[in-house]
Amino acid sequence: MNFSKLAIWWASISTTELIWLTVGLLAQLMFSMRFIVQWIASERARRSIVPEIFWYFSFAGGCMLFAYAIYRMDPVFILGQGTGLLIYARNIHFIWQHKGATTEDNADSGSDKISRRNKATDKTPDKAAAE
Numbered sequence: 001m002n003f004s005k006l007a008i009w010w011a012s013i014s015t016t017e018l019i020w021l022t023v024g025l026l027a028q029l030m031f032s033m034r035f036i037v038q039w040i041a042s043e044r045a046r047r048s049i050v051p052e053i054f055w056y057f058s059f060a061g062g063c064m065l066f067a068y069a070i071y072r073m074d075p076v077f078i079l080g081q082g083t084g085l086l087i088y089a090r091n092i093h094f095i096w097q098h099k100g101a102t103t104e105d106n107a108d109s110g111s112d113k114i115s116r117r118n119k120a121t122d123k124t125p126d127k128a129a130a131e
Helices: 003-012 015-045 052-072 075-120 125-130
Strands: none
Touching: 015 052, 052 075
16 A cells, blocks of 8 residues: 555545544444344344344434535435435334334223222222222
């Protein structure tokens, strides 16, 4: 490798360009982390799975790469990352929606238990509270 060319390039790079280069590299690292966590989770489960954090790494890395693509004014990169962001956001929406439904189901189950207990003792919540 010709280190003199690297040294000339390094000396000529602007601070703004260096910051965006750092953002791009960090974005790529964030985006790559999703595969690492998916691989580890699959190895542990001994089957192919996609853990929840995969989608958060995908979204965070995708947002950073999207910003980098806009800075680079690369329409192919912008379109690719923008489309991916929609998919990642939709999957995160499904995760949160499922968690909300599970929480509501658990809350309903708790009130059902109270209702069954009160019916078993033939007491309404008001009568039970009065005693």
